Amino acid sequence: MKIEKVDVLVTSPGRNFVTLRLTTTDGVVGLGDATLNGRERSVESYLRDHVAPLLVGREAHDIEDTWQYLYRGAYWRRGPVTMTAIAAVDMALWDIKGKVAGLPVYQLLGGRSRRGALAYGHASGSTLEALFDSMRNHLDEGFRAIRVQTGVPGLKKVYGVGTDQARGQKYDYEPAGRTAVPVEEGWDTGFYVRHIAGVFEAVRAEFGPELPLLHDAHHRLTPNQAAQVGRSLEPHDLFWLEDCTPAENQEALRRVRAMTTTPLAIGEVLNSVYDYQTLITEQLIDYVRSSVTHGGGITAMKKLMDFAAVYGIKSGFHGPTDISPVGMAAALHLSIALHNFGIVEYMKHNDTTLEVFRTSYTFTDGLLDPGENPGLGVEYDEDLAATFPYAPAYLPVNRLLDGTLHDW
Numbered sequence: 001m002k003i004e005k006v007d008v009l010v011t012s013p014g015r016n017f018v019t020l021r022l023t024t025t026d027g028v029v030g031l032g033d034a035t036l037n038g039r040e041r042s043v044e045s046y047l048r049d050h051v052a053p054l055l056v057g058r059e060a061h062d063i064e065d066t067w068q069y070l071y072r073g074a075y076w077r078r079g080p081v082t083m084t085a086i087a088a089v090d091m092a093l094w095d096i097k098g099k100v101a102g103l104p105v106y107q108l109l110g111g112r113s114r115r116g117a118l119a120y121g122h123a124s125g126s127t128l129e130a131l132f133d134s135m136r137n138h139l140d141e142g143f144r145a146i147r148v149q150t151g152v153p154g155l156k157k158v159y160g161v162g163t164d165q166a167r168g169q170k171y172d173y174e175p176a177g178r179t180a181v182p183v184e185e186g187w188d189t190g191f192y193v194r195h196i197a198g199v200f201e202a203v204r205a206e207f208g209p210e211l212p213l214l215h216d217a218h219h220r221l222t223p224n225q226a227a228q229v230g231r232s233l234e235p236h237d238l239f240w241l242e243d244c245t246p247a248e249n250q251e252a253l254r255r256v257r258a259m260t261t262t263p264l265a266i267g268e269v270l271n272s273v274y275d276y277q278t279l280i281t282e283q284l285i286d287y288v289r290s291s292v293t294h295g296g297g298i299t300a301m302k303k304l305m306d307f308a309a310v311y312g313i314k315s316g317f318h319g320p321t322d323i324s325p326v327g328m329a330a331a332l333h334l335s336i337a338l339h340n341f342g343i344v345e346y347m348k349h350n351d352t353t354l355e356v357f358r359t360s361y362t363f364t365d366g367l368l369d370p371g372e373n374p375g376l377g378v379e380y381d382e383d384l385a386a387t388f389p390y391a392p393a394y395l396p397v398n399r400l401l402d403g404t405l406h407d408w
């Protein structure tokens, strides 16, 4: 069974997505997610101009060899564009293999290790009152673990804090702004460091000691600041503190790790096992945050998680709305199969996205399940998708209040 046709579909049903569709000589269709938020066209070109011509005529069943062919064969390795493109091919081939076998992909990865994958939702509010409202909405929706982000006094807007919604309304936001150039936000780490422990103290007082709480610091802290924040959060027993320092410096985590027992998660901007080598062998983190979409696909993420398992490190795959439902499904098949699963992020896609991408995964009592459909279990409505044309959108840029460009 050969790969016969390669389509790269760039559309915007609810937000921008890049979808790879492979069709085999037997007419089996496989889907892969190739969305790289704010840099969508680069992956589209990589796939269309440099990968598609190499795929036509290849054996569709040879997933490992195709992965190595695209990774080693290209000479140029790693990086978000390359790894997202390879991931999309990998996912589509697993989708095809599952459909041919008549099995959901998780069965091909070793079968089920748990009843469902614990998912965390995103609660946020510009004030404590709005945050509590958002948390109650999430609890009502069935979430059993919640990420908490808030406004910071003195700062106009903070990334990851959605527009406050009245109780009962759907909480939804698209972090990428549809503007010609990125929106710029102002930041002061001191304001944040002085504020954050009080937020979690108030949350624990309101919601009790048991609810798993997560928090994302978005690469904004120095190792010392991260250690200080981690220590100040210890009494509030976080499930994890995410991306406390810029992720590319693995050694920075040594100091943070030595100073605090708050569990650490890192990696949504990392895309290969080599980015984790020090983090894993020195046990500097507790959770791997990469997505299947940006981490080279199911094949690569399974190997990364098997390496992490040796050191007792668990998965916490990135699952924001800029991972398409295809990427989300791939993450769920892997999450159900892995022994060292920890948690998975789940920012529900909006209705428009879910009309175009028809999914078979379910969310019940706080647990996600990939479903039993053969393959990844996602169908793409090309005609409907074509009615939502791509429009450039950017993530915001973060500057200190004096104008210096800052990490985020």
Ligand code: CS2
Pocket (backbone or CB within 6 Å): 037, 175, 216, 268, 318, 319, 320, 321, 322, 345, 395
């Ligand atoms: C965030 C994301 O989900 C998360 O933890 O960090 O909002 C992230 O910034 C975006 O997915 C980037 O595209």
Ligand code: MG
Pocket (backbone or CB within 6 Å): 216, 218, 242, 243, 268
């Ligand atoms: Mg994050």
